[in-house]
Amino acid sequence: MSAMAAVEQILGGTNPPTGVVVGTSISGAVDIAAGGTDGTGGTVTPASMFDVASVTKVAATTAALMRLVSQGALDLDVAAGHILPELRSAAGASIRDLLTHRAGLWEWQPLYFTPDPWASVCDLPLRYEPGTGRHYSDLGFMILGRIVSAIAAAPLDEAVRTLVTEPLGLSSTGYGPVTGAVVSGHGDATEQRMVRTGEPYPVLLTDPGFTWREEDIRGVVNDGNAAHAFGGVSGHAGLFTTVEDLLTLGRAVMGGEFIAEPVVREFFTAGPDDGQALGWRAADVRLGGERRRLIWHPGFTGCAFGMLPGADTAVAVLSNRLLAPEPRTTDSIWADALRAVPNLTWEITS
Secondary structure (H helix, E strand, O other): OOHHHHHHHHHOOOOOOOEEEEEEEEOOEEEEEEEEEOOOOOEOOOOOEEEOHHHHHHHHHHHHHHHHHHOOOOOOOOEHHHHOOOOOOOOOOEHHHHHOOOOOOOOOOOHHHOOOHHHHHHHOOOOOOOOOOOOOOHHHHHHHHHHHHHHHOOOHHHHHHHHHHHHHOOOOOEEOOOOOOEOOEOOOHHHHHHHHHOOOOOOOOOOOOOOOOOOOEOOOOOOHHHHHHOOOOOOOOOEEEOHHHHHHHHHHHHHOOOOOHHHHHHHHOOOOOOOEOOOOEEEEEEEOOEEEEEEEEEEOOOEEEEEEHHHOEEEEEEEOHHHOOOOOOHHHHHHHHHOOOOOEEOOOOO
16 A cells, blocks of 8 residues: 555544654655645645644654664663752653553642742652553653753753754754744633543642633644643653655664664664563564564554564654544554555554
């Protein structure tokens, strides 16, 4: 299946996003296709920029950490509190613990309810016993973003630009707000519902009468903590990019020159919990009948990005799924996008 066929399948499904871009890079041959609208009536093109939500965790934060480790500037087993002395409850967690989501942190809290969101990250009590299992945490990547900033001695957006985007020429990748060919997103309805219901996570913080975004948004990040608490720049969310830039990043990460090959192998190796490597997710797939490891990560807004390192293959999908009346899951959109890679079979397990 081609990239265009994958786009048509995604847009032709139940409750599709209004627009989508799919791309593959296979042994240097690039195939990118786009379809649908940007949410305001404009046409989505291969050059359209999207809010990639948690893909930020790998395309910005993890990639920057890989570069720092490759440069010898960071030890994965150092305690986070050694780098960030203001940390309290998670001070003993290592960089490795944070990357594998085993630091015991809360998954999410509406930090914008507090006058000092970063102090809240530092002070919130742990939810789980550290090291006892994977508990996917936005807070952990907020801490990792601060670690990138501390080691690079620069604000996070500047550090990501210096370590990742400028060396690779990723001219359409960066933190918002952004203008131009950017696809619309959604307001705060999802987080407003999470606060109201306490699902999927109990809420520890009291709503001070927060003013929610009710309208669709354009060029500013959907994620509430990134937008309201951290000015659009965070280790867990906030990045805008294009499919072409993600494919370029994927080729560079797999190449063994931009990041030293031993570091790539370490980050791509599955950890103690099924499906989780260092920062990246990992899944077993079949490519032409042969078992391969897919290294990837999804984003809540309907985006995903991954690589097949042994097959010189990168793949990405960007969509605005939250504009659908009953949005499809990102995993199901990703499964359709992966069909653009010939002879690839992946079963949704999450």
